[in-house]
Amino acid sequence: MFKKLLFATTASPVCDNAAKVAFDLELKWDAELILFHVLGVPTRGYSPFITDVRTGETEQIDNDYVDWVREEMKHTYADLLKDSENNRIEAVVGAPHREILRKARTENADMIIMGSHTREEDVGASRYRQIVGSTMQKVAKGARCPVVVISRPCTTCWKLFSNIVVGTDFSKAADSAFGWAYRLAKNVDARLHLFHAVDITKDAIGADHGQVEIETRLEEARDKIENHHLSKVTDYDNYTVEVWEGTPYVEILKFAREVQADLIVMAHHTREIDPEKALLGSTVEQVVLRSACPVASVNRPDKAWEIDPD
C-alpha cells in the first residue's frame, strides 16, 4: 500500500513523534523513506539570502550549507537511521509547503508524514508564522496523496492498528478519505468506524435547532452513510457506523477517544484562502491540533481507491 513515503520534517524536536512513525512505516511496509527538510525560505525578489527555518537567522545559501544541514539531519535521526534499510536524506531551499508538495508530486509519494509544524517553541514558526505556521494546512490542502500529521507520541505501531475512525461530511473529498481508510483497514485488519457529526452550532445554520429537526438530520445522515459509503464496501464487515450531533471537531475527538482510535482519517477541504482564518476555521485543523492519535487528511482520489496488488 505504501511504496514511497515522504517524511517532511523541520529537523527539530517538533517532528520527533512523526519521525518514529515514519521510520516504523518504512520497515513495516518495505517502503522507501525520503527524509525531506526545507531548510530556508527565500526572498520574493532577487537575493542569495534565505531565512533558516530553525534559527530564524538570515543565511547565504550554497551547496556546502545544504550538505551541512543534511549532515545535521543524519545526527538528529542517527538512532532511527540505524535500523532503517531504505532511505534518502534531502534538504532544499524554498517555501516549506511548496517544496513538500513539489517533492510529493515529482516522487509520486504514497503518503506524506509530518509534524504539526505549529508549536510555539519552533523558532522558525513563530518568526515566520505566515509561511511556516501554516505549512501543514497548505500541504494538506494541496497534496494529491494522504497527509498524516502526528503531533503526539504514537504508541501503537501502524501495522497493529485496530481502530480507524473516518469522519465524513459526504463531500467529494470525503469519498477519497473513506476510500483510503477502508483500504487501509482491510490491509491491516482494523475495525473501521464511520463517523459523521451533524453540525448544530449556531453559526452553521444561524438558529437553534429543535430536537425533532436534529433527529431528522441524524436519520438522514445514517441513510447517507449507507448509500454513499457502505454501498462501496464489499467482503468486509468489520465496521461500525456512528452519527452524533454537536460541533464537528469536538465530536470526532470525543468519538476517537471512546473507541480508542489509532488513526483518524478526514478530508481537508476549505475554500478559505487566508491561512490564518482557515487554520481556525476548519475542522481538520482543530482535530490535528488536539488529537492524541495521528490524523490523516485525504482530499483526492489519486491514492485512495487504487487497486492493491498485495
Add this chain to the structure above:
Amino acid sequence: MPEGKLCNKQTVDTKEQLNALLADKSGKQYYQELKALDVDGDALWATLQKTCKSRLRTWLEICAHCGMCADSCYFYLANNKDPKQVPSYKIQSTLGELVKRKGQVDAAFMEHVMDVAWSQCSCCNRCGMYCPFGIDMGVMFGYLRGLCFSQGFVPWELKIGSGMHRIYRAQMDVTTEDWVETCEWMVEEYEDDWPKLEIPVDKPNADFIYTVNAREVKHYPEDLAEAAILFHIAGENWTVPSEGWEETSLAMFAGDWAACKMQVESVYDAMDRLKPKRMVVTECGHAYRATVIEGPYWAGLKNGQTPVESIHYVEWVAEALRSGKLKIDPSKRIKEPVTYQDSCNYIRNAGLKESAREIMSHIAEDFIEMKPCKEHNFCCGGGGGLNGIGRYREQRNIGLKVKRDQILATGAKLVVAPCHNCWDAIRDLEEIFHIGIRWSFLKPLLLKMVEVPEHLKPEE
C-alpha cells in the same frame, strides 16, 4: 593583464562559469580577485568617448553643486545628512572623475566606484525631480554601472544574475520545461476549487500574454495560480508564452547591456510569435521598467515602444475593476487603515500612480497616503538590485529607516506592495525594526474580496 578566475571582464555565458561563481560562498574569492583586477584604461576611455554623449556630459558640466538634490536622496537622509551622500557629489566623484582622468584609473578607484554605484544609489531617480537643471543622477549611475561591468567591477550576485539571463533567459535556472510544468502543476492543484481553471500556454491571438518574475515560478508558484484565478474570474482570453515569459532583468541592475538586449528580445519574440493584442506584466517594478520602458531601446526599436502594447499588473487590475470584470464584495473591503508603497520603477518612472489610487478606492475603506507619495515617494530601500547584494547589507539596512518612518507616520499596519523588491524591503525592515506591520501583493488581497460568479463555483 591579471584577470581573476572568477572576477574578470568576461561575461558569464556557460553553466560551468556560473557554477564556479555560485560555489564561491558570498563571493569571497571573487572580491579578493577584484582587488587585483587590472583596469583597461584605454578601453574605458574609448567607451566613454563613444557612449558618454551630450546629455551626460552636459549634466556633468552644468551641475552647480547647489545641493538641492541632497534632501531628495534617502541615503543622505538615513545617514545623518552625510555630505558624501549628496547625489551630485556621489556622481561627480565617480563618473565625473573617470571622465576627467580619461579612464586612467586603478583597481582601488574602480572598486570605490563600484561600491558607490551599487550601495549609495538604488537608481530610484528621485533626485532628478528636484534638481533645478533636471539632472538625473539615477540615470547617470545606471550608465556608470555599465562602465563598471565592462571592466569586471560588479557585485558578485549581479555577475551571477546577468549570467543567469544569458544562459536561461531568466534570472534563475528555470528552463522552458520547468516553466510549462509549473503552469500545469498549478492548474492541477487549484482546479478542484476553480473548475475549468486554465493556464493556456502559447495560445495565438489572445487578448494578452502574461509574463512573470522567475522567482514566482521557482519558489512562489501560488502567485501564478492566483493570477490565473483572477483572469479566470474576469473571463479573460489570455495566455503565457512557453519562451519569453521572464520579465525581470538583473542584467539591468548589473549594467550588462548586451544581456539586457537578449532578455527583452526573448519577450518581444514571444509577442511576434503569438500575436497577442497586449501584454500584462506581473506585480514587479523593475521588470516593467526593463521590458516595457527601457527594453525597446536596448532592442533597437526606434519608436521606444514594445511590439505590442504592454501594461503593468496594476493597470490590468484598475481596468478590470473599472469595467466590472472584477467586482469587489463591499463587505469584504479592507476596513483597517492601509497604505500603498509606490514603486519607483512603475510609478515615478512610468507614471502609473493613478492606477494604484483607483485600485485602492475599490478595495480599501481607509486608504492613507505615505508622505511624500506618488512620483515623490521614497524608494523602498532595496531597489536597483541592492536587496540582493550581500556586500552592501549594512548600507541597505541603514537606508530602510526612511521607509520605516514613512510607514510609521501613516499609522497603517498593512502595506500594499505590488513589487517584489518593495515587498522584500518592507519584510526585511519589519524583521529588523519590528514595527508590527503586514505587507501584501495585490493578488491575495483581491482573491479575498472579489465576487465569484455562480457559474465558476465548484459543485457541492
